[in-house]
Amino acid sequence: MLMADVLDAFQLPFVQRALVEVLLLSVAAGALGTWIVLRGLAFYAHGVAAAAFPGLVLADGLGFSPPLGAFGVALLFALLVGRLSARGRSGHDSLTALVLVGALAVGIVLASDVFHSAANVETLLFGSLLAVGPGEIRLAAVVAVLAALATYLLGRRWLAVGFDAGAARALGVRSPAADAVLLVLIALAAVATLSAVGALLSTALLVVPAATVRLGTRRMTPWQLGTVALTAFEGTAGLWLSFQTNAPPGATIAVIAGGVFVLAATARVSAGPLRRLLGDDAAPVAAAATLRGGR
């Protein structure tokens, strides 16, 4: 029986730990993912998680706490890219891409040739059910609390800037400090997701569920609560699938989250004529327009 299988899987201690981790992370994702989507920080979130990869390898090889190493590098990235993005958009996407690919290259060289931990590379990049220990759970709990607290205290400022950075400044909503807090919190959340979904797929938790719920609601509170629920559901389903298929949980969660997004988008669009989705432009033109805008 399917249900019994599901329950079976979750009786194993390491799966239970992963489940607790994912549930804690879904609080962080619900609180922060919505801001990432609203402020268009998806590439930043992806970059910050990937940048943490060499930090993880270093920590793994030298034997200090992995989250510490990862957070160190992620913070560096946040400072570098965050400052530039605050100053202006131009060149910011090239820089993000460069830091990202540079971090990957360094991480791979460190992993395969310095510490000879090549077998770990896949775990670090795509997550593992076995990687979740008490330390990771504590980190996820801290991030969840911080994210919820910061949303409660600073949400108003983030919202104002989210809709119009210029107007927010004109209204006297001082954004730099609040923005810096947001960027650092996203870095922290990205690091917290590393053990479960890996350095390359943290957006599966941090961006995709929030983008999915956004299709159904425009108001902040239902959006955030819905994202928490959806992330928890997709994370749990992904863990189960990962247990069944032996594939990394990052990959299963990404595929499930993407599938749910497709369903939601189809439902949303089929309300209007399909013609609007397909549009009148040729596909490469539409793709080019989207990629151009999506920087």
Next chain:
Amino acid sequence: MSALVEARGLAVGYGAAPVLGDVDFALEAGERVGVLGPNGGGKTTLFRALLGELRPLAGELTVAGRCGTVPQTERSRLDFPVSALDVALMGTIAGRPWWRRPGRAERRTARAALGRVGLEQLAERTFGELSGGQRQRVLVARALVQEARIVLLDEPFTGLDAASAERLEALLDELASEGRGILIATHDVDQARAWDRVLCLNRRQIAFGPPAETLTREVLAATYGGAIVTLPAEDGREALALLPPHHCDHEHSA
């Protein structure tokens, strides 16, 4: 003589709803026409329709001749790695089959056009390093290379010092005397008084005609929105509270 540009009951917009309607005017060869109106009043939209980027939603628009455009310089990217000559050479694209690159003849044309606007010495200079007035003249040279019979200028005098503005004004006179039609979007009501006609837009056409008869207090008030413009001598900048429609998109604000 037939008009270079003729609009009859023209309405244009970005979606189904027009952002500019009821436009009826004609641009004759040899004329300089000032286009007045607040930001978001439809000046840029009209230009985009003339350039063929927007199709009329209603009415008729006849453009008899090639359009050259001198956009605002902020929009052109100052850090782009091109020289003044490269920019002028861009005017030769349309006149060549798509597989051919500019040859010696095209380069000569481009240099000659830069010479006409007084910039032959600076042909190899990076575009972004030129002064504001010089950049405007490079873009005019590009329109000359295009052999444009109609030249559209979008606020060309904004940010220019008096000497550069005078120089550009003289150049525009010269272009008009050769039989080109010149459309100049501007905020400067006083400056427009010297031109042949003015076209006042505020989401629709308010007035069109010779400046002396057209630029009355009533027309200016209707153009710039209410009683804020009291002295025509002031260019009405204070009244420009409307945002252009394409700036109201929340998706791009982050």
Next chain:
Amino acid sequence: MTVLASVLTALGDPWDQGIMQRALLEVVLLGLVGGALGCWIVLSELSYGAESLAHGMFPGLVLAALTGIPLLLGGAAGILVAALAVALAGRVPGIGRDNAVAVVVTTLFGLGVLLALSPSSPPGIQGLLFGDVLGTSAGDLLDGAALAAVVLAALWVLHWRLLAVGFDRLSARALGAPPLLADAALLILLALAVLVAVQGLGNLLVVAVLVAPAAAARLLARRLLPMMATAVAIAIVAGIAGLYLSYYVRVAAGASIAGFMVLAYALARLATLAESLRGAATLTEAN
């Protein structure tokens, strides 16, 4: 003299082997395509798009590896699917393009990993992720050279239209260079370039050759053609340096090539920074 002789031997030594010769040719192809097209990617701010396409094509590569069809075909199909998915997702109202691209890329990349790391798949995913420049075959080189020739010829022909669009999108159309056509052309060329580069650098590191040399060259050159030449030179030199490093120190070749390219950007950035500081210093002295 003996020092010089031994240096020369050390420099020449790697290229006696067929593997290294093919790797060298592959690196040159990579540099030509990546450097030249990279300039347009950097100037059009398409880096995120390049990265997204490279990641999004992953399931295509994995499926090709699993079923034994040529990687090139799988990669091409993968890019096509990714581009279509991005185009569709960008039209879903309400979430913004940036997020739409992130959703598509996350899903496709996850799908690729799921296929590649399921127990029934043979090992070897790392070759697809990080490339295998030392495993380049003569056939790979021929395919790569053909694609590279197409990309370079297209860039040559489209040069002025791309220039007009890049310089000023809004008036380009009136000049006879429709911006949407230029966008579509760049996208297709980007897909071809990714296909050339994926053999050497893999799905994850491809973006290095498409962005880093051009971003460095942009800091150093003031015209487009010199910028392209600089970018190509940087890419090839970094590629050769990476091959030397991997030959003598035995580190992963793809990663060291990507690392050198990013390093080149960092050096160029430092150089311009030092220059502007010196400029500022002379200014204050003059005052």
